Amino acid sequence: MRTRPKDFRRGWKVAVAALSLAGVIVVVITVQHRPSPLLTARSGTPSAAEVVYSVPQLSYSPIQQLVGDPAGAGAWFWDYTKTEDTVFHVSQTGSVQSWPVLTGSDYVGASGSSGLAVANDGTVWLGINSTLLRLDPSTSQVQTWTIPTASDNAAAESFMPPNMVGMHPVTSIAVNPSDTAVAIAEENANAVEIFDVTTGNYSSLALPSQGDIAVALAYSGDGTLAVGLSNISAGGSANQLLLVSNGSDSTATLPAAGSSWSTAPEGSNSFIVGSVTPSVVSETGQTTTLATPGNLLGSPIGNSSAPLGIVNGNSVGIVSSGVEEFPIGASSVAAAAAAATTVQMPAVNCPSNVAGSAQQSGTSSAGSTAGCAAPTPNMLATDAAGNIWTVIDGGSIAVAPAS
Amino acid sequence: MISRHPGRSAVTALVMTLSLLLLSSTPASASGTCSSSTYYEPAQTSLASYQGVVGDLTDPSAAQLAGSLSNDNDGQHQLLWFEMLNENPEGSCGADQTECWQQVGVGMGTVEWSGSDFSCSSYASDQGSTYNVYYEGIGPGADDCYDYSYTGISINEDSAIPFDLFYDGGVGGSGYPQFDGEVTDSSGTLRHVNYGQLYYSTDHVKVASEEWTGSTSTCVTATNGSPYQNFGTDDGGNWSSGNYKMQLEDSSGSWGAWTGSPNTNNANPYWYDPLANSPADFQTNGPSPSGL
Numbered sequence: 001m002r003t004r005p006k007d008f009r010r011g012w013k014v015a016v017a018a019l020s021l022a023g024v025i026v027v028v029i030t031v032q033h034r035p036s037p038l039l040t041a042r043s044g045t046p047s048a049a050e051v052v053y054s055v056p057q058l059s060y061s062p063i064q065q066l067v068g069d070p071a072g073a074g075a076w077f078w079d080y081t082k083t084e085d086t087v088f089h090v091s092q093t094g095s096v097q098s099w100p101v102l103t104g105s106d107y108v109g110a111s112g113s114s115g116l117a118v119a120n121d122g123t124v125w126l127g128i129n130s131t132l133l134r135l136d137p138s139t140s141q142v143q144t145w146t147i148p149t150a151s152d153n154a155a156a157e158s159f160m161p162p163n164m165v166g167m168h169p170v171t172s173i174a175v176n177p178s179d180t181a182v183a184i185a186e187e188n189a190n191a192v193e194i195f196d197v198t199t200g201n202y203s204s205l206a207l208p209s210q211g212d213i214a215v216a217l218a219y220s221g222d223g224t225l226a227v228g229l230s231n232i233s234a235g236g237s238a239n240q241l242l243l244v245s246n247g248s249d250s251t252a253t254l255p256a257a258g259s260s261w262s263t264a265p266e267g268s269n270s271f272i273v274g275s276v277t278p279s280v281v282s283e284t285g286q287t288t289t290l291a292t293p294g295n296l297l298g299s300p301i302g303n304s305s306a307p308l309g310i311v312n313g314n315s316v317g318i319v320s321s322g323v324e325e326f327p328i329g330a331s332s333v334a335a336a337a338a339a340a341t342t343v344q345m346p347a348v349n350c351p352s353n354v355a356g357s358a359q360q361s362g363t364s365s366a367g368s369t370a371g372c373a374a375p376t377p378n379m380l381a382t383d384a385a386g387n388i389w390t391v392i393d394g395g396s397i398a399v400a401p402a403s
Numbered sequence: 404m405i406s407r408h409p410g411r412s413a414v415t416a417l418v419m420t421l422s423l424l425l426l427s428s429t430p431a432s433a434s435g436t437c438s439s440s441t442y443y444e445p446a447q448t449s450l451a452s453y454q455g456v457v458g459d460l461t462d463p464s465a466a467q468l469a470g471s472l473s474n475d476n477d478g479q480h481q482l483l484w485f486e487m488l489n490e491n492p493e494g495s496c497g498a499d500q501t502e503c504w505q506q507v508g509v510g511m512g513t514v515e516w517s518g519s520d521f522s523c524s525s526y527a528s529d530q531g532s533t534y535n536v537y538y539e540g541i542g543p544g545a546d547d548c549y550d551y552s553y554t555g556i557s558i559n560e561d562s563a564i565p566f567d568l569f570y571d572g573g574v575g576g577s578g579y580p581q582f583d584g585e586v587t588d589s590s591g592t593l594r595h596v597n598y599g600q601l602y603y604s605t606d607h608v609k610v611a612s613e614e615w616t617g618s619t620s621t622c623v624t625a626t627n628g629s630p631y632q633n634f635g636t637d638d639g640g641n642w643s644s645g646n647y648k649m650q651l652e653d654s655s656g657s658w659g660a661w662t663g664s665p666n667t668n669n670a671n672p673y674w675y676d677p678l679a680n681s682p683a684d685f686q687t688n689g690p691s692p693s694g695l
Binding site for chain 2: 057058059060061062080081082109110111112113114155156158159160161162163164167169213215230232235236237238256257258259261262275276297298299300301302320376378394
């Protein structure tokens with residue numbers, strides 16, 4: 001058996017500390033990254049991203065969700081093995097902490113794309129199937145709640161194989177700015193569930209039309225909830241945004257199909273939506289289409305991690321060889337292109353890295369990345385310190401500072 | 404990912420051969436049309452336009468795979484998969500711009516670098532007696548093939564689990580029809596694998612097994628073999644040991660057993676003619692009341 005071409009030739013120091021709190025055993029793994037000549041691509045190019053961590057491939061699946069740290073430098077993600085659901089935090093230097101949050105009989109195998117969000121108070125929220133989970137990283141305490149069964153969306157379920165009808169796994173979650181509410185979107189459901197953190201109770205936010213499903217969620221800085229909608233009865237064009245503020249609802253129609261899958265806050269009172277043809281949408285539904293460099297790719301393959309972000313006041317989107325940063329207020333495509341900066345991804349899957357028996361025996365040299373194409377990221381996030389985070393090749397985390 | 408399309412086969416074989424030569428410890432290729440470094444693919448492809456497929460895949464370690472492909476079980480790459488395929492889309496998918504696909508399968512062994520027109524290599528690692536589920540696809544406008552192995556979802560040796568790959572009724576983030584890949588793991592839990600987009604919501608469905616071997620083998624055909632590989636389900640899309648149908652979702656959104664008339668004539672490793680005796684053709688290595 002040959003091993004996989006890419007991966008983990010870096011040296012790691014692993015320290016494992018077992019903590020026990022409230023009956024929950026949490027293992028914290030600290031991994032020290034040593035930069036590798038192979039994976040530190042294009043030295044001298046400040047806009048090149050560097051892989052700082054790769055999940056152990058032989059035990060973990062591809063990274064499920066990635067979010068930037070809202071409080072500083074770093075990123076959060078979650079992943080699973082056959083027996084554990086694990087939350088990770090990775091720093092700019094590749095230091096990694098992990099919390100196996102659902103293990104043993106509590107283990108949940110994700111039937112949907114799941115949802116991951118980090119609150120302003122530093123707690124981490126994870127939704128998998130009908131389980132809502134809160135991790136306090138400072139204490140390693142884990143709390144879980146069962147999400148109420150959603151009402152069926154007949155239009156969406158008409159496209160499902162028989163064994164999926166009646167299932168409503170979580171597809172997205174968002175935490176409000178005051179950390180008092182968690183919005184939860186579920187597959188094939190007619191409503192968004194709102195979890196009251198203080199009381200532990202749920203309430204339902206009905207979607208405007210029977211055929212609507214919620215495909216993305218975000219809270220603005222002042223607490224307005226944006227729900228990305230796709231009306232399956234009307235062709236599922238995913239081009240509407242429901243805006244909910246203090247019980248006052250409005251709906252914005254977006255200029256491009258698929259836009260509502262990518263919804264993120266932009267400032268305190270607006271949202272940026274869409275990964276290929278992005279727009280800024282105000283809390284009252286006013287929509288302004290952004291001028292972009294014209295080469296944004298979105299995410300043709302992948303789960304629902306928003307492939308568009310905001311960093312240092314600029315927009316960041318996925319392009320074929322990396323990510324591109326461009327000003328939100330550009331007056332034209334030409335102006336956006338002129339001001340754009342591309343962050344290239346390091347090549348991690350090259351012919352010279354192909355696993356042969358030499359590698360298998362551990363005697364292979366690092367090889368060269370010459371001639372390798374930079375991979376297209378499949379997840380994108382930005383942190384509060386101005387870093388751009390990506391997942392490439394399913395299991396590697398790359399980071400680059402924004403320009 | 405191994406190229407499995409007629410237009411790419413020669414290039415891929417060449418690249419694979421070159422890749423092998425780059426590996427100093429890998430034996431050099433033997434000559435012959437269907438020998439070392441050749442990619443074998445008994446495939447079963449629909450001609451009609453479908454928007455989903457539900458079926459079952461057994462583990463890839465069986466001695467006999469789809470068609471008459473014998474599996475030497477030598478630890479080399481071996482995959483079984485379902486696929487939705489768009490041909491000649493109005494745009495690009497990969498460097499050759501001819502096809503986009505979304506694929507869900509189970510595999511053992513490791514695919515070597517293919518590299519002819521995209522950066523994609525499967526990592527369906529063998530973990531002893533279990534074999535990993537994987538997802539692979541290349542979507543509209545993308546140059547890269549995405550290929551993920553789900554180590555957390557595997558299939559036990561000599562067992563079978565249901566696979567679903569279907570249009571979910573809407574578009575994805577890039578504005579194209581979105582497909583959803585799901586499997587049911589050994590505990591009976593439905594597991595989400597990935598989403599992917601294609602240019603069209605309906606097009607070809609393909610089911611195939613493939614092996615890439617470094618040793619000399621005979622040419623394969625896509626005729627039935629015995630024992631059989633079971634791709635089957637019952638009429639509700641559920642697998643059991645006595646079922647051998649394959650469920651397809653038609654363009655109206657209805658699921659039903661494949662009762663069309665594909666045929667197995669003129670199958671060779673690089674071209675796939677449809678099968679003649681469906682749905683029984685979809686059972687190889689599985690139980691069969693009729694013995695087919």
